[in-house]
Amino acid sequence: MITQIDVRGVLARVVPDHLTDLVTRPTGRAVRSSIEEELALLTGRTVVVLDFSAVRIIDCSCADEIVAKLVAASLADAGRDAFFLLRGLTDEQIEDVEVVLRGQRLALVAEASGTLRVLGEVADQARLAFARLATRGEARPEDVAQDLACSLEEARAALDELVVRRLVMREAGNYRPLTAA
């Protein structure tokens, strides 16, 4: 299941005077709180697309309060099977979000210019595995091992790290990237 969340829409709902700018921690907390209420209604495995397309500014404080804290809370909640995918950020905003995530050793997937990429901190081999998976669309560990010229164990470890970090999905022995389509 895929759930699209228009972050600007959330902002307009919770802080009506601030229609397009995600700035300050109190605003970030209010937006996150509203998103968490939506997430609490979800059941089963869900790709949550956080769409920032209509947001003009997102400062680092808001990036931390919304993106980093949502990811951290999701990872800490074993009962929640949510995978986050960011969409609609500019290159500069992606860089800022990436630094915020790295600072807390977190990672998530962003869609930019039609391609998927991992933002934040993951092991090099896992990042390479993600790139192969994003290109292939779906793969078995054997495929990734062949692509990366590494052992099957190394490929499986890299893919499993991505699964644990909720950056890819594993279904029936196959691994596949998050898609927002």
Add this chain to the structure above:
Amino acid sequence: MSAVVEVPQRFDERSFEQFAAAWARADAAAKIILDAHACEWISPYGLVALLAAGQALRERGAEPRFTVPRDRDVAHFWGRMGFFDHARELYELHGTVPRVKAGESKVLLAITPVRAAEDVHTVVHHIQEKSAAILTGELGLDSRATIGFGMALSEACQNIVEHAGTGGWVCVHAYTWWKSTRVAVIAVADAGVGFRHTLEPTQGARYGERWGDGAALEAALLQSMSRFRDQGRGQGLAGIRRYLGRWQGKISIRSGTARIAIVPPWDDDAPLTEGLAPFPGAQVQLVIPAGAGEPR
């Protein structure tokens, strides 16, 4: 005993040290007069610093006086920047205060108080809605730089809300830098507790004997340290640094007796200066040069 603190004839971040030294000497005086009658030019930094000086004097119970610039055009400029609207709450004003509306002309952002997160929204919204055309048109900033400008402005203002322990002011204006470069400048000042005080509980022990205003500024600006133990904190100044790095901008922060700067190739400021005259709170200046059309 009364003391007169002269506002430099050309009052910007550089001549601020001259002002701060005089201000520190006058600190114990029962009556203090800030004399700007001979001032001929002032930067946004100078304007908000004067309000911070008044705030500090008020908080210690003084009733400072302020002499308005003698030059009519200069006083009008101060009026358009909104200085007198705020100064009359802090100072007993002497001289002719012009009747002009703050924010007229090409002022990017007249002096605006920053006391709460709500004020930060107001400031950012104003810059994006009213001033983007000046930033892109007159200064030739790339539209991406204009968006980042709002982010940097937000983080600089939030620094007051989260750390100063009091309110402060922000002002944004475009003018010609002393080396003839056209720039947009964000100036933020408060008379709060300063970086050293705010970081001491979490960072002081790490630095040991080195701890002081300079070390606190290094910890905040260069190492993204925060008074909060939350790992997500301390990103605001780091975000400003990245933005300025992309667009060849400059940041300087003065707090207590030290001043730190990240200096782009077009300027020759000192990276860190310690042992300055003590001045309360923090004063921050961000400078974006005109024609910052391509990110680095």
